[in-house]
Amino acid sequence: MAAQHLRPAPLTGQRLSGIRIGEWIDMAARRSPNRECFVTADGSRTFAEVRDRVDRLARGMQETGLRQGDRVAILDTDSPEYVEILLALFKLGAVAVPLNYRLSPAEITTLLRTAEASWIFVGDRYAPDVLRARPELPHLAHVVGCGTASEGTVPLEEVLAFGAAGAPVPAAVEDEDVIALAFTSGTTGLPKGVMQSHRMWKTMVSNAVLEYRFLRDEFRYSASPLYHVAGLGLVLNAIHRGSTSLIIPQWDPAELLRWCRKGLTDVFLVPTMISALLRQPDVDPADFATLRSVFYGAAPMSPDLLTRAMAVMDCDFYNGFGAGTEAGMQSVLTPEDHLRALNGHPHLLKSVGRPGYNIDLQIWDADDREVPTGEVGQIVTRSDMVMSGYHGQPEKTAQVVVNGWFKGGDLGHLDEEGYLYLAGRRDDMIIRGGENVYPIEIETVLSAFPGVVECAVVGVPDPHWGQTVRAHVVLAGAAAAETTPEDIRGFCRDRLAKYKVPDEIRIHTGTLPKNASGKVLHRLLREQA
Structure with a gap:
């Protein structure tokens, strides 16, 4: 007897739809x-x-x-x-x-x-x-x-x-209906209106609940503002799981430390915020006794700062990397990866982890071809978190979404184990005398200099080299008064190839310009005379 194919009975006057x-x-x-x-x-x-x-x-x-x-x-x-x-x-x-x-x-x-x-x-x-x-x-x-x-x-x-x-x-x-129009942060240009579908938001929240292991008994805080995808996403994660969210009008390190002492279990912070929190007066490991996890991202984290934070806060650490507004989370460095880094594999602290759940991630060259392992190229991903396009800008949409793959302009490479290492943004890459210079590599070295709390590296036009390297650093404490640009350049010479050592170093006493997610606006720094 032939096998019978099961078919659902037709529905009268009803539509199939999942949870909204x-x-x-x-x-x-x-x-x-x-x-x-x-x-x-x-x-x-x-x-x-x-x-x-x-x-x-x-x-x-x-x-x-x-x-x-x-x-x-x-x-x-x-x-x-x-x-x-x-x-x-x-x-x-x-x-x-x-x-x-x-x-x-x-x-x-x-x-x-x-x-x-x-x-x-x-x-x-x-x-x-x-x-x-x-x-x-x-x-x-x-x-x-x-x-x-x-x-x-x-x-x-x-x-x-x-x-x-x-x-x-x-x-x-329905899943393909647009439910949000979010304007990009504009780190490299003018903001664009990103059309975000119901499908995109459901997937971003579900993936985050899985990857960051949300539980119902948590008391969470996100320092990312609600107009940003990370801020809203983490509050929606909590609602989806039925856990509690702390809402503070704007980021304040002293206020957050007070809430840590009152029982916060999980926080999302960008690296500069972690640094500011650890520099609060009278901060003590006991302040973080109830903290279960720290989720960080949106900007590079120096291994030195990360190691110090892990020692003081003594909880699980997650690193999340992605193109949140346009393509959601792309990779995750898990708590187990962080512990492995402390146990003989320190290079992992320079990584942003491996591709997240149900995310296809590749590294492409300028001709949209996958490059060999270890070679730097553009990070591209394909998932149910890719945007529906830019509002009113089909040409720009076609430039970044190719056959379902999102090309966000971030550069990086994969190692043999599939860990992703960032090399900055394509628009930020510096070509000095024919050599490719990736700002993030120099920024990692600068962040290890004593007293540096923020740094950014940009390329500036030069008639001889094409571009030269300029570093912007923010110093705190005694270093702000005692450090000279030559001190920092000498530190870099001991750790970088000659062509990567900044030709110019500008020391700042205030903060560097940033967007909503804590990323430094390299475009504005490049425009400074």
């Missing part, structure tokens, strides 16, 4: 209604309270005319309300447009115009600038104030009141 992101808060509230979802300096909100506020917000926006696909901007520092607005938008299938509050008013106006946002939720600090620009924004119909509500804005509490009558009508969000 907007439902995660509902699921968490059913599982643990009284567990704290958000903790702030002023108090906390349980999952049940957050779920009820999200439903009222979503219903209120529907009552005020918001429909699926409408673009809604958010401009404010971090708060529970910020996350609740995003969760409400995910329920409604609207397109969230989180904006970098560090941008100038003119830049904000440009992004609002580019996004064609019809709504904006705005904090008190930024509302006057938005209201002044409103005549230039014909699409902007609703301005909602997130704080005391400036004159000319609708108070957030009023939108909540509109939704008091009942639950929202959920949208039929």
